[in-house]
Amino acid sequence: MINVDSAQDYQSLAIEERGNGVFVVSLNRPEKRNALDAATIEELISFFSTAQRKGVRAVVLAGEGDHFCAGLDLVEHWKEDRSPDEFMHVCLRWHEAFNKMEYGGVPIIAALKGAVVGGGLELASAAHVRVMDQSTYFALPEGQRGIFTGGGATIRVSDLIGKSRMIDMILMGRVYQGQEAADLGLAQYITDGSSYEKALELADRVAQNLPLTNFAICSAISHLNNMSGVDAAYAEAVIAGVVNTQPAARERLEAFANKTAARVRPNS
Structure with a gap:
């Protein structure tokens, strides 16, 4: 058994070890469509900061309920009524979490379904592989909400689909789904069945690679591109x-x- 933090240490995430070095990390706020509040971001930082050092071989990133992630918890944001510098630091914590994922050296396969919206798309784009099912849809609705992306969409989403398409998504509130979304690069796999089962299959496969090789693939390539x-x-x-x-x-x-x-x- 791999020595990671106890699952009881997490409230916003559900952590499951599958026994072959593969972990399932699920956003566990289905009543909020897994919207990302400050507590969830801190738990993502906690898990992914130590995953590689503690022997995690691969991670399936999923969401409880019908949706992967609906983005920033706008209700929390509205209630907190943060100052500009307070929200800047919120964004920096998001970047900390997503950088730990992208550069941490542990393969992360995102199992996408339902809403992958706003900050949810920023989260998904920090994974190394994305699997979508037929219910999955992608959007950046910040333009219609009167806000701007703060979790890396201008970096990672524009890298996936290009600057012009990313601008169009946020400016127009454009929604992508189905084969069109996969063809654009928002996901590398599209399945008629369960994205979760496909993500587990891929995670089991990649966990058979040598850890140092996976570390280079899932860390060095991003650094080299910078x-x-x-x-x-x-x-x-x-x-x-x-x-x-x-x-x-x-x-x-x-x-x-x-x-x-x-x-x-x-x-x-």
Whole structure:
């Protein structure tokens, strides 16, 4: 059993260990369509700050109820009546949580359903893989709410679909769903069945990779994309030097050399 914080330590998240290093982390506010309040953000920071060091091999990020996440808890925001600097610090905590996810080195597969809206889309875009079902819809309604994105949409969502489409989404309140959403890059997988079951299948598969290799894939690539081309090339070479010579890879490389490893085949 992996030594992570007890599930009882979390109120806004439901944590389940599946026994093979795969954890399910579920937003647990279905009565609020899993809207993100300050407490939920702090729990995301708590879990993802230590997940890699404590041996978590992969995470399925899900939502209880019918929706993945409807974004910022606007009722809490309205009641708190925060000052500009107070809300700036709220946004910085969101960035802390999502950066821990994107750069933390543990593969995160988001199981999307229903609303993936506003801050919910910002959360989903911090995952490394997104699986949507036929109920999933994506939107950035901040323009109609009189507010602006504060959790990284201008960075991650625009990276997924392009600056012009991101501007159109927030300006017009445009909603994407179905194959069109997948084709734009909002999700890498679309399923007619359960996005949760598909996400578990993918998590089980990726958990079989070597942890150091997964760490490089789910951390270094994001860092490299923030660098200049020449700096990224140098850093990539250094990372490859470490990862590609790890002792744990020797057995897998030997299997390939002996022609006993599984071969890459096209999908049937």
